[in-house]
Amino acid sequence: MKLEIRETPIAVPGFLFAGVACGIKPSGKPDLALVVSDVPAAAAGVVTRNRVKAAPVRIVMERLGRGRAQAVVINSGNANACTGAAGMRVARAACAQVAAGLGIDARAVLPCATGKIGVVPPAVRMRTGVAAALDALDDSGFWRAARAIMTTDAFPKAGVRRVRVGGRIVTLAAMAKGAGMIAPDMATLLVAIATDAAIPAPALRTFVRAAVATSFNAITVDGDCSTNDTVLMLANGVAGNARFTPASADGRRFQRALSGLLGELADLVVADGEGATRRMRITVVGARTAADARRAARAIGESQLVKTALFGADPNWGRIACAAGYAGVPLDPDRLSVVIAGVAVLRCGAPAAPAVVARAARGMRAAAVELTVDLGTGGRGAAALTASDLTPAYVKFNSDYST
């Protein structure tokens, strides 16, 4: 999909950013980013559930437990996954160098990486890059950092929200790259979020998890969950707001802002999926439980046959019903309903007339298509997932010899 986002300036009080090129990418494009808080910040995050975890992910898992951090160092062009002890050494060295440069504890530096699997990152280039990024740190460097974490992304993905909590206006800004594991040899969804709000780590964790559940955990490009997926959020408290809990009115407002911000980035990630021409928001209702609804939505969104039908703008409800049927969750075939682009093509197990289906076909030519599936169990379980289509361009892109 062709998408442009306007790079309006983004700044977060008490944060500095940098994005530089240090030669990890053969193309010479920016490949090393820093996000640094002036003061120690509360930290929370989510990492991949893949059992094969990249070196930086293992370090993040060690350090996130502290609930505090001050910097995030991200390299693109090399995933530092399946790289053994050598990969761990390179990742730890980058963190130590950032810490020395800033005069902080190395444990306050969180590393991320994205790119080729199975190659130890070039240590000297990393070192040069970190030094250059430290020199380049700037409160207006946000978009440079957002560009430096890109791999095969067609455009940088970022957004910002301002919201009043605890008596102060606070800023939330986030940058993201990738869409699951969509690119050749490139893994990963990476997201870094900075806010000047004062939020204790346990509450920050609650906010981040809830926002990720409805955004990055509700999209699929190819169903491949990478070795490197990482979402990190730092809250440095520079805004000086009064404390607020997630359950308070301020907390709900903050959650809405964060969830909205990450939802916006997640949509951009799907829109930028490899070779994608069209995306579909799949809403499953009438499931016994929300977990059942999620499973059905995922089976539909990851079905190659549904994804190719989406590419072809074909309102092929038989494939949708079939995918729901093998999701392994209760459904009632005689009460199953499918609504595509506002047109009911299957209602309580009864197919619509060809003229009605033709209307759905016209609606499917849009860049974003709405699909609602009622599993007909009478339950109140519901879930939503946004999926991209499967195109010849995706296959071509991912089959070119690249090892």
Added chain:
Amino acid sequence: MKLEIRETPIAVPGFLFAGVACGIKPSGKPDLALVVSDVPAAAAGVVTRNRVKAAPVRIVMERLGRGRAQAVVINSGNANACTGAAGMRVARAACAQVAAGLGIDARAVLPCATGKIGVVPPAVRMRTGVAAALDALDDSGFWRAARAIMTTDAFPKAGVRRVRVGGRIVTLAAMAKGAGMIAPDMATLLVAIATDAAIPAPALRTFVRAAVATSFNAITVDGDCSTNDTVLMLANGVAGNARFTPASADGRRFQRALSGLLGELADLVVADGEGATRRMRITVVGARTAADARRAARAIGESQLVKTALFGADPNWGRIACAAGYAGVPLDPDRLSVVIAGVAVLRCGAPAAPAVVARAARGMRAAAVELTVDLGTGGRGAAALTASDLTPAYVKFNSDYST
């Protein structure tokens, strides 16, 4: 893949076959098949686990419990799925017509269907077709029946085995169509197996389930499990062999013959997968349990990134390790090994040198590629799965507007 199979004559003592064209397919190609035993036969089978089951599948489920049947009636061109009460009536009518024509109980007739979902089969054409097929029944009609069950198959798939059990030489012959749910609006794997061996229904059930587990349940084209998948076997006892149990030497010989026969057909089904150019046999070892190994093999075989790499002959072990990592089963990243086409590209977590990987790339240019993944848990769980590649032709075929 270009594959030719020679249509050497196949006959099974005490069985008649027919395949005719009755206009269910707009192309005018054969679309109605009959398999009939001269005498009542033991019957066993396996049907789809999809919760959305086609009308014929629901009837087969009702009738298979009896353990006896005498005829199978199969139409192609229409799946008779999501067709409600009207679809059930058409399917029951076809069975009743076959039963009347043969002078047997309607419950002894098992129906199957494959084709478009959501359209009630044309009752008059079905009736004409069943009448013509009854007239055409012939002990040399095997290949005509095998052709009449095809949908988008490039060639008919069938095979035969002869084996000595219970003091007699018995024949096993099988015909198959499709590969999971691979074709536009076409569902289904259908398999009909006929043998003149005398085998009681409970033993027949054991033989069929074991053979399906290592054949049709060990292949994947696109991971879509259809509304219509059905495997049926009739054993009419005409050979007059002495009884034998599955655990006996004769039983093991019969099992080997049946499993070999269905394995051969399963390979043909993958080779004929939509747009497939290459297939990969994935063997997972070193899992805690066989079930874990199966899950890992399936995650690898269904990964779009692994399938596109297979199309590109790219020994991209990072994608393979990644897919194993998100399969949700125990694995040890530091003891994970990947062998592609006989070349160890990852050994105990350590990547091979580029020259070695290049050798694996050359090996991947074959039509059939061997992949072995050791999950490194030290367990003895193992499983195998054969997967096709994902190609631009698959996407094109399945995205053409077809509703």
